[in-house]
Amino acid sequence: AAEAAAAEAGSGSPFARLGVIGCGLMGSGIAEVAARAGLDVAVREIDEPALSAGRKRLTSSLDRGVRGGKLTEADRDAVLARLTFTTDLGDFADRDVVIEAVAENEQLKADIFGALDKVVTRPDAIFASNTSSIPIMKLGMATSRPEQVVGIHFFNPVPVQKLVEIVPSLLTAPATETAAEGFVTGRLGKEVIRSKDRAGFVVNSLLVPYLLAAVRMLESGFAVADDIDRGMVLGCAHPMGPLRLCDLIGLDTIKAVAESMYEEFKEPLYSPPPLLMRMVDAGLLGKKTGRGFHNYT
Numbered sequence: 676a677a678e679a680a681a682a683e684a685g686s687g688s689p690f691a692r693l694g695v696i697g698c699g700l701m702g703s704g705i706a707e708v709a710a711r712a713g714l715d716v717a718v719r720e721i722d723e724p725a726l727s728a729g730r731k732r733l734t735s736s737l738d739r740g741v742r743g744g745k746l747t748e749a750d751r752d753a754v755l756a757r758l759t760f761t762t763d764l765g766d767f768a769d770r771d772v773v774i775e776a777v778a779e780n781e782q783l784k785a786d787i788f789g790a791l792d793k794v795v796t797r798p799d800a801i802f803a804s805n806t807s808s809i810p811i812m813k814l815g816m817a818t819s820r821p822e823q824v825v826g827i828h829f830f831n832p833v834p835v836q837k838l839v840e841i842v843p844s845l846l847t848a849p850a851t852e853t854a855a856e857g858f859v860t861g862r863l864g865k866e867v868i869r870s871k872d873r874a875g876f877v878v879n880s881l882l883v884p885y886l887l888a889a890v891r892m893l894e895s896g897f898a899v900a901d902d903i904d905r906g907m908v909l910g911c912a913h914p915m916g917p918l919r920l921c922d923l924i925g926l927d928t929i930k931a932v933a934e935s936m937y938e939e940f941k942e943p944l945y946s947p948p949p950l951l952m953r954m955v956d957a958g959l960l961g962k963k964t965g966r967g968f969h970n971y972t
């Protein structure tokens with residue numbers, strides 16, 4: 676019933692049609708949360724295999740909700756009915772809000788923003804990026820309407836973490852910022868904090884040096900992975916230790932975020948340590964590949 680009421684509330688209202696670009700860990704979570712909140716959600720992936728993997732990820736997460744008693748089977752089916760999957764960006768013409776959630780690659784994201792600018796017809800549409808670290812200004816400048824481009828940064832796992840960072844660039848219009856905040860709090864039920872447009876924003880500026888310090892601690896032989904993680908779980912009541920959290924986020928993402936922050940501030944504490952680089956080279960990306968600092972098989 677709650678899902679049906681949410682669906683009712685979502686239809687015909689100002690920002691009811693969402694487009695999500697990328698259906699990886701973050702994109703699928705964002706699409707799930709939005710569809711559960713009653714929005715009409717279109718999800719775009721680059722090709723059919725990526726699209727079907729994304730759809731599977733999203734469906735498994737909903738199935739987990741059914742198993743855990745958070746959703747009925749009927750709710751799950753109603754959520755799935757609000758989702759459409761496509762490889763064609765042209766299908767985003769009627770979207771009110773688009774959130775880009777592809778890999779942390781500036782050129783890739785800028786190309787997507789340039790293409791979206793040509794496709795989306797609503798004059799006051801919101802163009803958002805879920806980037807963790809790439810300045811929003813760079814993405815805004817890839818469009819002809821930087822005043823409508825804003826950072827809307829979610830946290831992993833998206834269905835669980837309440838926080839979203841709202842990041843206006845120097846050119847983001849106050850109306851866009853207000854609309855983005857209203858969308859995130861009113862529509863998606865998340866809580867927001869604001870950050871200036873600096874690589875890493877608020878949370879990663881604090882989190883990433885800590886995660887990299889844990890990798891350096893392991894690399895130098897100071898302590899073993901289990902002890903580093905247990906130290907922070909049992910000593911500081913963190914829900915998971917830093918190396919397990921690296922595995923959850925994905926080592927490729929941590930590397931990309933650290934590189935953006937290093938490029939911006941040139942602070943050694945942001946530079947990715949060699950062990951992290953080698954693990955990414957080896958494809959040991961964490962939970963999503965079955966092995967990172969811990970094993971998941």
Ligand code: CAA
Pocket residue numbers: 736743806807829830831832834835836879882914915920924928932
């Ligand atoms: N989807 C939906 N629900 C999920 C989920 C997922 N992927 N993972 C866990 N949950 C839910 C479970 O269903 C469970 O809900 P109930 O308590 O209502 O039953 C709850 O979360 C707890 O899950 P578990 O009991 O399975 O496991 P846990 O207690 O070990 O929690 C965790 C898992 C939620 C991941 C928790 O360890 C946690 O919060 N860890 C820290 C995660 C974190 O710091 N995230 C931020 C990363 S930084 C980032 O994302 C930004 C960036 O830019 C890099």
